[in-house]
Amino acid sequence: MSAAPLLEARALALQVGERWLCCEFSLQLLPGQCLVLLGPNGAGKTTLLHTLAGLREPTVGSVLLGGLPYAGWSPAAAARFRGLLAQQQPDHFSSTVLETVLVGRHPHLGRWGWEGPEDERIAREALERVGLGAMATRDVLTLSGGERQRVAVAALLAQAPQLLLLDEPTNHLDLHYQIAILDLIRGLAAAGRGVVMVLHDINLAARYADQVILLDGRGGVCAGSREEVLQAGLLGEAFGHPLRRFDVDGRTTFIPE
Numbered sequence: 001m002s003a004a005p006l007l008e009a010r011a012l013a014l015q016v017g018e019r020w021l022c023c024e025f026s027l028q029l030l031p032g033q034c035l036v037l038l039g040p041n042g043a044g045k046t047t048l049l050h051t052l053a054g055l056r057e058p059t060v061g062s063v064l065l066g067g068l069p070y071a072g073w074s075p076a077a078a079a080r081f082r083g084l085l086a087q088q089q090p091d092h093f094s095s096t097v098l099e100t101v102l103v104g105r106h107p108h109l110g111r112w113g114w115e116g117p118e119d120e121r122i123a124r125e126a127l128e129r130v131g132l133g134a135m136a137t138r139d140v141l142t143l144s145g146g147e148r149q150r151v152a153v154a155a156l157l158a159q160a161p162q163l164l165l166l167d168e169p170t171n172h173l174d175l176h177y178q179i180a181i182l183d184l185i186r187g188l189a190a191a192g193r194g195v196v197m198v199l200h201d202i203n204l205a206a207r208y209a210d211q212v213i214l215l216d217g218r219g220g221v222c223a224g225s226r227e228e229v230l231q232a233g234l235l236g237e238a239f240g241h242p243l244r245r246f247d248v249d250g251r252t253t254f255i256p257e
C-alpha cells in the first residue's frame, strides 16, 4: 500500500495584484520526500510556500494537508502536522534561547498551556541538534544572525511536525552549518517526514531535492523530479543568466557562465 500524501496542491495558480506568479500546476508530497522551490527574486516562492502552509488562499485550485483542506483542520492540529520556518525571525522582546525554542511546543501543550519537563527536554535536545546546547540561557537579542537562524530551526524541530515548510533555511548560515542543517532536514525526510523548502542556491537544491518547482518570475512553472527540472537551459532561462552543468563524483554542480 502506498503512503498517503502529506501535502497536495491541485491545479494551483497564484496571483498578486494584476500579476500571475504561477500558472496552474499540481504537486504531491509523500513521506520521505524533499521538494525545493527555486526561482529568481520576486518570482513567488514565499507566496507559494505560505499558500502551501495554509496562510493564504490560492487564487485558483486547492491545497490539501494530510488529505484535508485547511478549513477541515483546527489551528492547533494543523500546527502539530505542519510547521513553517519563516524567512525572518521577529524578536520584539528579550527572551532566552530556551524560551524561544519552547514556543515550538505550544501546539502540543495541554489545556492550561504550561510547558512540562518533557517539553523542556525536547527543546534542549533540539538545541543540541543545531549545535547550540550551551546557549540555552542566552538572550536571543544577543545572538548572531546564523545563531538566531539555528534557534529558529531548533524551534521547528521541537514542534516536531510531519511536514516541514522552510523559507530559505540556510539564511545567515556559514558553509559548515548550511550543510549541517540541510543534512539534518534531509535526515528528517529520510525518517518519514516531508520537507518543502525555498532555496536560492541551485547547487544545494541539486544536493538535497527529490522534486523541484522552478518559478520563472513570469508566471511559468516547471515542476518535476530533480533530474527533469535541474537542467542548465531551464535554470538559465528562469534566472536570466546562462549556466553550465558539471557532474563530478556523483555530484551535480551548476556554474554561471
Ligand SMILES: Nc1ncnc2c1ncn2[C@@H]1O[C@H](COP(=O)(O)OP(=O)(O)OP(=O)(O)O)[C@@H](O)[C@H]1O
Residues within 6 Å of the ligand: 016, 017, 021, 039, 040, 041, 042, 043, 044, 045, 046, 047, 048
Ligand atoms: N500583498 C502584495 N501586494 C502586491 N504585491 C505583492 C504582495 N505580496 C507579494 N507581492 C509581490 O509578489 C511577488 C512575489 O513575492 P515573494 O515574496 O513570494 O517572492 P520570492 O520568490 O519569495 O522572492 P525572494 O527571492 O526575493 O525572497 C513579489 O514581486 C512581491 O513584491
